[in-house]
Amino acid sequence: MVELVPGVAALETEMRAWRHDLHAHPETAFEEHRTGDVVAEKLASFGLEVHRGLGGTGVVGVLRNGDGPAVALRADMDALHIHEETNVPHRSRHPGRMHACGHDGHTTMLLGAARCLAENPTFRGTLAFIFQPAEENEGGGRAMVEQGLFEKFPVDAVYGMHNWPGLEVGRVALRPGPMMAAFDTFELTLTGKGTHAAMPHLGSDAVVAAAQIVGAFQTIPSRNVHPVDAAVVSVTQFHAGDTWNVIPQQVVMRGTTRTFRAEVQDLVERRMREIATAIAGAYGIEAHLRYERRYPATVNTAVETERARAAAARVVGDAAIDPDPMPSMGAEDFAFMLNERPGCYVWLGAGPADGGRNLHSPHYDFNDAILAIGASYWVRLAETVLPKDAA
Secondary structure (H helix, E strand, O other), X not given: OOOOOHHHHOOHHHHHHHHHHHHHOOOOOXXXXXXXXXXXXXXXXXXXXXXXXXXXXXXXXEEEEOOOOEEEEXXXXXXXXXXXXXXXXXXXXXXXXXXXXXXXXXXXXXXXXXXXXXXXXOEOEEEEXXXXXXXXXXXXXXXXXXXXXXXXXXXOEEEEEEEEOOOOOOOEEOOOEEEEOEEEEEEEEEEOEOEEOOOHHHOEOHHHHHHHXXXXXXXXXXXXXXXXXXXXEEEEEEEEOOOOOEEOOEEEEEEEEEEOOHHHHHHHHHHHHHHHHHHHHHOOOEEEEEEEEEEOOEEEOHHHHHHHHHHHHHHHOHXXXXXXXXXXXXXXXXXXXHOOOOEEEEEEEOOOOOOOXXXXXXOOOOOHHHHHHHHHHHHHHHXXXXXXXXX
């Protein structure tokens, strides 16, 4: 049985309007100018200190209520380069951009919590409300951290949340340890000797070498990584040639890897280099691998996870909490903040993943039914991690 914070419940209709406005005006990585303006204007109207500029378009609102600990709550603001295919009245007004991951809802829930807490600050201490740009692929969390987020806003812990299609509305999932995987990308360029397709003996076929490498890469998770660890190596692009009767000189392959532990991440990169070099060499091909480490794994700390669980239980009840979900091989740049401060990242149930509600689908629309649940969680979390105001 969900128990909403009364002040949040009173804001539910208004929060829906905020969310629909943000959804209709999606902005992608580091371009969240209008979104930042909306967030900053609302935070100022709630009476918070407003700071802008970290990560380019990031916004931080600060709510102080006497001396005490300091805690950060974070939401992401950016949209995706996806053409929206919903028919909702608030669908994207910007072709090729849409809120297909629910960051419009995340921003709205944190704004609702900020307003409720500003109107009734029952805690003692400081809350920093972080509205982060560029979570999708471009590392806005890293940019904020590198530009001094926690030096400018020193906090004892940081917390994040994501809506989760496939998890029932009114449920929360969290676990200590890895929650989301590290996200790396790679580009492998194979250069051989092009020739007429009818005379392959006169060239060095980079396509044949590349085909062997694609299959060999799959042996890294199955034969090099310890069976109790997890790893994914996915080739997602394969570019070679432009006609029927020419063996091309060059092949370019791109893709992503996912891991949870740094040791496994190192192993995957090393084995990819060894395999590519050895197979290419056997075919008389030159191999060049560019491997980029994008996001570290999102790893929750034990104490903060228990505090988040206790806060969530006040909203959805103990029975509605999954304390040990299977970690996701998806990635989240909230990891950069967790690398600097202890904290916890939770999944908030968004209902069935079918019917276009799956993340990154052109048919996705955030489930408004969970806005008040998420905002209530943020309020209860602030009350849980900060001491009660004696006044």
